[in-house]
Amino acid sequence: MPGRALQWITATRLLLDVMFYFGLVGAAGIAIWLALSPLVMRDGRPGNATLPVAVGEGVLYPTVDLAVDRAAAPEVTQAVLVGARGELRIETTDWSLQFLPNLGMLLALGIVLAIVNLLRRMLRTVRAGDPFTEVNGRRLRAMGLLLLAVGVIGPLLEYLLARAMLARIPVADLTLVAPLDAQTEVVLAGLLLLVLSAVFARGAELERDRSLTI
Amino acid sequence: MAIVVSLDVLLVRRKMSLTELADRVGITIANLSILKTNKARAIRFSTLDAICRELDCQPGDLLAHEPD
Numbered sequence: 001m002p003g004r005a006l007q008w009i010t011a012t013r014l015l016l017d018v019m020f021y022f023g024l025v026g027a028a029g030i031a032i033w034l035a036l037s038p039l040v041m042r043d044g045r046p047g048n049a050t051l052p053v054a055v056g057e058g059v060l061y062p063t064v065d066l067a068v069d070r071a072a073a074p075e076v077t078q079a080v081l082v083g084a085r086g087e088l089r090i091e092t093t094d095w096s097l098q099f100l101p102n103l104g105m106l107l108a109l110g111i112v113l114a115i116v117n118l119l120r121r122m123l124r125t126v127r128a129g130d131p132f133t134e135v136n137g138r139r140l141r142a143m144g145l146l147l148l149a150v151g152v153i154g155p156l157l158e159y160l161l162a163r164a165m166l167a168r169i170p171v172a173d174l175t176l177v178a179p180l181d182a183q184t185e186v187v188l189a190g191l192l193l194l195v196l197s198a199v200f201a202r203g204a205e206l207e208r209d210r211s212l213t214i
Numbered sequence: 215m216a217i218v219v220s221l222d223v224l225l226v227r228r229k230m231s232l233t234e235l236a237d238r239v240g241i242t243i244a245n246l247s248i249l250k251t252n253k254a255r256a257i258r259f260s261t262l263d264a265i266c267r268e269l270d271c272q273p274g275d276l277l278a279h280e281p282d
Contacts, residue, residue: 209255209256212254212255212256213254213257213258214241214245214248214249214254214257214258214261
């Protein structure tokens with residue numbers, strides 16, 4: 001393997017290792033917090049929670065009709081605020097309102113860690129000089145399926161969670177809704193990996209044929 | 215696989231070792247062992263040609279089809 005390629009692999013491996021172990025520490029921290037939070041919150045001490053929200057009415061394209069000063073701008077006949085997204089941060093003594101977003105975060109972090117770990121294992125086979133194996137094809141497929149889960153199930157869960165939480169948070173100033181954000185890029189990346197895994201599996205089969213051709 | 219390689223029989227008949235055949239044909243003993251133990255997925259015509267030449271046989275003497 002050329003020296004430059006080896007350097008690149010070593011650097012990527014280092015980066016993935018750092019991401020993986022930092023992620024593990026973070027996930028462990030969240031898990032410990034989740035496990036201990038019922039005890040901590042029992043005395044009614046307030047804590048923070050954050051949830052994604054959109055301003056307006058509607059799910060995919062929340063809109064708000066804004067009042068226009070017709071005297072200042074007579075040529076503007078209508079103004080609509082579309083898709084204004086943000087995060088709602090609340091301080092609450094309700095334990096469940098803090099627990100649920102963190103549970104979602106732990107789940108998302110778990111999926112990211114699984115993908116990073118699969119990448120680490122694949123990179124190890126590249127470094128060993130034998131990446132075209134059926135195992136790596138299965139790893140690519142697993143990564144594709146995980147990304148599809150993140151892209152399809154993730155936004156749905158986030159929407160349902162935010163909706164359930166918003167129903168318990170009466171905000172008078174604005175009309176807030178839970179947004180449903182389609183993660184097209186993640187879904188496409190997942191599909192791309194699934195196609196690549198099929199190509200990889202075929203490549204691994206050809207490689208096996210080649211190695212067993214006398 | 216339904217194709218059976220009779221290399222071991224031919225080697226016994228010719229009183230030749232696997233190492234000697236490997237040297238004469240110019241392929242590794244490991245690859246020749248794969249062929250001998252019926253683990254090979256394919257055989258090149260050039261390899262077949264060299265084995266038949268060294269063992270003084272026909273491809274049909276080396277390969278046979280036995281339905282599963």
